Amino acid sequence: MVDPNAFFRETSHPLNANLDLFRAVRQCRQALKRYMPAEGLAIIQLEPSLKSARPIIWDHDGGIHSDLIAKSVISIPVDTRTQWKKSPLPDARIINRPEDDPVGYYFQEISGQDFSNLVVFLEKDGVRIAIAALITADRDRYTQRDLDLFSMLKEPFAKALDHYLLGQEIIKLQRTLDNTAVDTRGGIALEEIIGHSFGLKNVANLIEMVAPLDSPVLISGETGVGKELISGAIHKMSTRRDGPFICVNCGAIPETLVDSELFGHEKGAFTGAITRRKGRFERAQHGTIFLDEIGELKPDIQVKLLRVLENMEIERVGGSEPIRMDVRIVVATHRNLENMVKEGAFREDLLFRINVFPIVIPPLRARKGDIPALVDHFIQKKSRSLSIHPIPSLGGDAIDMLMDYNWPGNVRELENAVERELIVNRRGPLSFSTFHAVSLEPPKKAEEGRPSELLSLDDLLSAHIMRALDQTNGRISGPNGAAKILGVNPSTLRNKMIKLKIPFSRAQQKIRGK
Numbered sequence: 001m002v003d004p005n006a007f008f009r010e011t012s013h014p015l016n017a018n019l020d021l022f023r024a025v026r027q028c029r030q031a032l033k034r035y036m037p038a039e040g041l042a043i044i045q046l047e048p049s050l051k052s053a054r055p056i057i058w059d060h061d062g063g064i065h066s067d068l069i070a071k072s073v074i075s076i077p078v079d080t081r082t083q084w085k086k087s088p089l090p091d092a093r094i095i096n097r098p099e100d101d102p103v104g105y106y107f108q109e110i111s112g113q114d115f116s117n118l119v120v121f122l123e124k125d126g127v128r129i130a131i132a133a134l135i136t137a138d139r140d141r142y143t144q145r146d147l148d149l150f151s152m153l154k155e156p157f158a159k160a161l162d163h164y165l166l167g168q169e170i171i172k173l174q175r176t177l178d179n180t181a182v183d184t185r186g187g188i189a190l191e192e193i194i195g196h197s198f199g200l201k202n203v204a205n206l207i208e209m210v211a212p213l214d215s216p217v218l219i220s221g222e223t224g225v226g227k228e229l230i231s232g233a234i235h236k237m238s239t240r241r242d243g244p245f246i247c248v249n250c251g252a253i254p255e256t257l258v259d260s261e262l263f264g265h266e267k268g269a270f271t272g273a274i275t276r277r278k279g280r281f282e283r284a285q286h287g288t289i290f291l292d293e294i295g296e297l298k299p300d301i302q303v304k305l306l307r308v309l310e311n312m313e314i315e316r317v318g319g320s321e322p323i324r325m326d327v328r329i330v331v332a333t334h335r336n337l338e339n340m341v342k343e344g345a346f347r348e349d350l351l352f353r354i355n356v357f358p359i360v361i362p363p364l365r366a367r368k369g370d371i372p373a374l375v376d377h378f379i380q381k382k383s384r385s386l387s388i389h390p391i392p393s394l395g396g397d398a399i400d401m402l403m404d405y406n407w408p409g410n411v412r413e414l415e416n417a418v419e420r421e422l423i424v425n426r427r428g429p430l431s432f433s434t435f436h437a438v439s440l441e442p443p444k445k446a447e448e449g450r451p452s453e454l455l456s457l458d459d460l461l462s463a464h465i466m467r468a469l470d471q472t473n474g475r476i477s478g479p480n481g482a483a484k485i486l487g488v489n490p491s492t493l494r495n496k497m498i499k500l501k502i503p504f505s506r507a508q509q510k511i512r513g514k
């Protein structure tokens, strides 16, 4: 028999005794482990204006959801919110079958993992502001007794969170006064890229794979999707992180200067070359050079670049001695280089050289779930640089409106929209009403190349799952199964197939037909 008083004393003590919320939660979880399964403990703040939830703390043993509940805003989908409104969730609940819970099912879907959960809402002045969630792998791990005990921590969690949030307000204020902007010149940590565990999860996985190697990387994606940011993350995660990270926009350098800009020149090499000058390649020595808009390079420079890639040597303009290079090359383009090769505008041999490890960044309209986190990030960032305090709140419909828009200019356009809104409406609430007026023309660019008849999401999902099943001859699980291709748990895929009425017999027929 558990003595509730002893339980409360042991598990609430760390929350009352620690000013550092991270340490408090870690110690509390260790104490909880003596009474119930506790592989992870999260404190997640509710952000009604962003229609999202913000993980504040995620203490865990590794494994379960370890990268999902990363420190970024999680967008709550509309149907979850609707269901939530229809039948408000109780103050405390057990989730032993995530697929039956209006929030649990969503986490199960995006993580592809089964889990059990105890969830308690935390309140301030009678308003729900956050949840404390105890998480453990596999289903059916918690009992009503566990929930009754865990619910006793509602008050201590709420108080500890309140202190933490007050501390954060003070830090934000100090930052505004210091006007400290984040310096991304030396690259950026993967965790700072918004969406790294959601819409850019695949991209983040690729970055993790390739960053420690020295292979060239070709990043492609529409303009403003974050290509430069991604190249910065590759540098920061590479062994060259202490070396320079040099960015070159190949399209922005006048044609006549590209040569000397990239490779440098000797004194007297041409009129105006009054001193010897190092080019961008030399300045990137022992670091990374990021060649943006590589498709803009003229044929003669393409030849020189090919030689650099082949021999890892450069020659300054007017020089005769080759200089040995130790540089990692990352290139980016928003153009289709294969088409350019067909048209004779880009060298095929150069494409082969740079296309060793391609990373395609999806446009913002294909990862709308990242929008709340991006908006939040830009409001914080731009309020800092514009010295706006207090940081204005978002208007009621703002997020839904921003998520409905097609963003032909991608993340940069969203960033600019936030900045414009902060300038015209610095006291808030931020309604984006002027943006609405200028942007609701049909977003032509975003529609280009799309079929005129759009499928419903369910139809699209069915078609996609069936394509994967076709590829695997109907196999669902195992290393060659459809679940692996689709990056989900086999049980999640089976549940999805039941929901979408995709017959399992289809899978079996395929196997029998072989």
Ligand SMILES: Nc1ncnc2c1ncn2[C@@H]1O[C@H](COP(=O)(O)OP(=O)(O)OP(=O)(O)O)[C@@H](O)[C@H]1O
Binding pocket: 192, 193, 194, 195, 221, 222, 223, 224, 225, 226, 227, 228, 229, 230, 292, 334, 377, 411, 412, 415
């Ligand atoms: N995932 C992200 N998280 C945070 N900021 C982002 C993200 N993606 C893009 N941004 C911001 O959006 C702006 C545009 O990003 P970036 O310059 O990396 O895009 P790009 O694809 O290189 O653009 P271009 O095609 O014009 O060269 C930058 O201010 C960048 O910091």
